[in-house]
Amino acid sequence: MELKQLEAFAKVVELRSFSRAAEALYITQPTISAHIVSLEKEFNIKLLNRTTKTVQTTDAGERFYGYAKEILGIREEMYQEFDMKRKKELRIEIAGSTIPSQYILPEMIPAFQKQNENIYFSVNQGDSQFVIDEILKNRVAIGFVGMKDNDERLHYIPFYQDKLVVVTPNEKHYRELLDGKCTLGELIMEPIILRENGSGTKKAAERFLEARNVDIRKLNVVAQMNDQEIIKRSVSKGMGISVMSKKAALDFVEDGKILLYEPEDEQITRSLYIVFAKRMRLDRLEKKFIEFCSQFYQ
Template sequence: MELKQLEIFAKVVEVQSFSKAAKELYVSQPTVSSNIVALEKEFEVKLFERTTKKVSVTKEGENFYRYAKEILEVSEELYYEFGKSYRQTERIVLAGSTIPSLYILPELVLKFQKKYPNVQFSIEQGDSSEVIQKVLSHQVAIGMVGQIKEDSRLCYIPFCRDKLVVITPVNNYYQELFRTDCTIKRFLEEPVIFREQKYGEKKEAELFLERYRITEEDLNVIAYMNDQEMIKRSVSCGMGISLISKRAAMDYAELGKIYIYEPDEEVSYRELYLVFEAKKKFDKLEKKFLDFTMETYKK
């Protein structure tokens, strides 16, 4: 058994493809296949179920993966400890749901790379359930989500707070509403644009309304949209109002394209979480990123 074989095996597990693993490791697909076969023969175990359409890891392969990652992480620590790295550039693989990937990670990655300039990031976006699945299938080391899916295999750490706000068009009518010091219920009598059902922020909006004893049926919903930029643009054009993340709304508000109504109540906040496998053993770089993230948002 060689470290290179374990690295190839781990990469196939993480990307769920022999060809993708070959591409990311800059080797040929036959090289990937031959190394996997060599491991299976040496340990007399079947690591993958192979079909013409996909590759899936076996139960024995899952256990083997955990040992392989431990060995690779220990070997990497040795290189760090003695002042060398066998990679020219280090890489951190992340995934985020909409708010973290669009409005948190760009700023966070920029700050991190100023401190660690040789680090590359691979970042994928999806809704919270998609991010969680990527974590569970070893495609990413760390995820950032706005919703928790209870699973004993996962660990969640709250790292910052988000706030739901009402956004409105910029015109005299809404300017007057703001002057009258009206309530959240009054704003929600206006035509409302809602996010599609699958998105975490839509579910958070529903919980938010529930705290005010308002249901979606009580609202004048004129459109459902699956993209925050589309929602902001539609609001700025005068189509209606919407409930969205304050982080997502700030760019349009600062440009004077929308107004923000910001409830003071605690119920308007939600937690954003770092998510990773409960048994995950992070390498030094991943630990640095986790520590850096917690330190950045500790306030």
């Protein structure tokens, strides 16, 4: 087994393509195939299922990928420690759910880069469940999410207290409701736009409403969307109300495009978390970034 074989296999898994992996590593596709065949023969396992359209890991291949990433991670850590030229090209790969990716990471990453020069970030965005899956599949080392999973393989660090608010169209009907001091229970019965099922925002809002005896099944749901910006624009056009992060809503509120309802005695809050796999070998730079993020908003 050679490191170049593991690197070829890992790149195929990450890009789901032999040809794209070959391009990324500047080698030929037959060489990529030969490296993977050599690994399969050495370990007497099938690593990949390959069709004309996709490449997928087998169960054994998924486990093998985890070990490969650990080994390649150790190599990268050695480069960081001993190779001064390599230090000029340091890279941190992370995944983030919507709120962290769009509103939190753009504050933290530049601040970290000011203290640590020549750091390149790669950020993949999805909902919280997507991020958790990426961590468990060893595709990224660090994730930022709005909900916790019960999987014991994961470690979570709370780093930001996110306040959720109800936003409404800036229309006469809703201005009268808010001026009339309506209750949250009354307002939430208006037509509502929800986030997608894997969203941490949606889960936090549902827990909050259920705790106040609001039957989620009776909500007048007019749409489900996976993008916070589309939801804000839809609310501003009068489609309905929504529950979202106050941090995400403020720009539209300040521009007068939507209204904000923030009950004084019933705050809707949730923690945002840094997440990583307990068995993942984090390099020194990744550990430094996690420590920086965990203290950034304190």
